[in-house]
Amino acid sequence: MASIADTGTLPRAAEFRTCPDTGLKIDLAAEKLIRWNAVVAVVFLAIGGFFGLLVALTRWPAVHLLPAEWFYLALTAHGADVLLFWVIFFEIAILYFASAVLLNSRLAAPRIAWLGFWLMLAGALLANVAVLQGESSVMFTSYVPMQAAPHFYLGLILFAVGALVAVAVFFGTLVIAKDEGTYEGSVPLVTFGAIAAAVIAVFTITSGAIILIPTFFWSVGIISHIDPVMYKVVWWGMGHSSQQINVSAHVAVWYAIAAMVLGAKPLSEKVSRFAFLMYILFLQIAAAHHLLVEPGISSEWKIFNTSYALYLAVLGSLIHGLSVPGAIEAAQRRRGFTKGVFEWLRKAPWGNPAFSGMFLSLVMFGFLGGISGVVLGSEQINLILHNTMYVPGHFHGTVVAGTTLAFMAITYLVVPLIFRREIMFKKVAQWQPYVFGLGVAGISLFMMGAGTLGVSRRHWDITFSDAPVAFDYPGTAFLMMGLNGVFGVLAALGGLMYIVVVVWSVFFGERRTEEKARSEPLLPQDGAAAVATYGSEGTLKLPGTITLVAVFFVAFVLYYFVNWKFLSEVWPLS
Amino acid sequence: MAIHPPEKRIWWNEPLERSEVTWITIAFIWGLVMFFTMVFWHFTGEQNLSNEAYRIHPETFAERTEAMADQYTVREEGDTGIPVVHPPPGSDVYMLARLWEWWPILELEEGKDYRLHLSSMDWQHGFSLQPENINIQVHPGYELVLTLTPEGVGEYWVVCNEFCGIGHHQMVGKIYVVEAK
């Protein structure tokens, strides 16, 4: 089959196949790019996760695995490999999926998309080489004036340029799909979420270019000075915004999984899209929460930006926090699980790792990552938490329990639908989200606990054995770091299970033929009409979701004010 | 479904369900509460980080710190050779960060105000006062000036909590808080 456009440009004669599960038309060029971006993402997760395990074992006081130099090297590699390379490669796969596949369109300029892929890969490898050579243990934040080897910055720049190319291909595909009329009306909600992610990506990458390019010139001696505060302002325009790409992307993934596994429809297109609009406008400015205890920046700037403009972007997340479980509840009730408040949840497909991973991601992102993030980002409360273990505790709740687990969950759909392979080791796959989820919940909580007790992040020796001035953190802090180690091992095990299942399925799995797809459909066949057709007013009542949201809200309010109480107890300063 | 275009061409005019409107309203108000809590704390709270800061040459900052130490040193800390400095209450006190120490050690009087100056000689460091757990970023080339009121007689430590190279985990300073004379 070929699709010919009447846009005046010379369209590529794309080859399509029709997905037997969804009926979507899939451009084979897009499919190949999705596959390779996803595979490379998983490879970096494996490498980065391994470094994460080493780091966790070193910070376990009784084990204290690595020597100091290796610890700082491993921590730098861990941050870069998982936070940048795993997450962003996977996001590029999601962007191609949400544009070309969901819109039934051909992908714009696959050759250019491949160029982006190779640039990203080259950059990621170069940065890894720089780190492993040992001259670039500067943490992935690379705060100046500490200096890494030039090819460390160069690697990050190449990676960013490649990602920008991919984002451009995404936007190009939106244009093509619209011109060629491959869908009717507005784009699907999942695609809309991907648009939010892509918009934020453009700001992210631009900020990165503004700061990393001069830093590279500084590292080769062409520029003599980079202002350290200025660096941080611009760097976090990239570093933080990239976390907001993750949020937008994994919320889109939640909607996608709820739709594909349960036939859930958004309660209200209007409300969900409005929530994404709040992300587009205001998520990125909260980068300011990384600068709350820096010298000389006014409190007006700090408060306005760290609050996402009066918490309007948090409002967006709180809306998704109702509408995602709400859509699931509505779909389940429509299916007949109407007893009591929670039958819909008890009878949910907990044995399907796509669903369980998604739901755990939703709950843990809200309770662990979300609440702690808002608390940590309050201007004054930051004084008692900045740069303590509370910070990694918080973001393992967001980017690991939230984003990583959501991406793992959707992999269990991507492998049969896009790789057209059966998931192998089904039992292992079933347990994987629980093992990983429990491990991550543990590291998130215990790191936060240690941080509350003052333990420094990025720190090799909390016994300070070689320090001229002796000091020890309280005994409970050691206990917390030990428990963090135990749960870190569990998280690493969950990660390993994921990698084994995915690699085995992708390379050696049984092929999923069309006959097989027809006889054992992956997606529910009992109709998508789980929610009334027009707006949330027509939906069934959702007592379960309302209860969950109420519990969440009470926890949020209590925890928020408890931290102000903690703050009020430290030395007065002004 | 969320993976298909909305069924209605025009979805913006959809009516909303009451519980959804209620939640959005509550969430919006909660956002305002959190926002104004930060503002409010500037007027009523006792813990607000000063925004008084200057650009300064590291050498200038070091000179000022040494001048203070020359004038007010009362003893040395054990056999470390680090001076313990007891400046008068209400005065300007300095602590500098460098690879890998906080210098000098301060002795302050409980309940008195001090104008504490912080800056770095080389890379970024993190002033992390333990066990109080007050954490402030310290930059080279910038001087932060804050007013601090120690509470509770005893020993306090200043851990470095910004990664500053291979000696990062050995970088510990100290503040003694003694009874006011």
Add this chain to the structure above:
Amino acid sequence: MTDTGQDTRASDQPAERVPFMQRLLDNPFLLLFLGVAVPAVLYLMWGIMEVAQIPIAP
């Protein structure tokens, strides 16, 4: 608009005006502009000005 939950497909009535907010949300490039301009002004430019204004020590 008076259209409530009746099962009329809006696309059957091409005359119906698309509301402003929906047109905004349906336009990725407008969103791209807003999503870059808002943080560039509120966060980056304002932030850089803040740092640039820090005075020299007396």
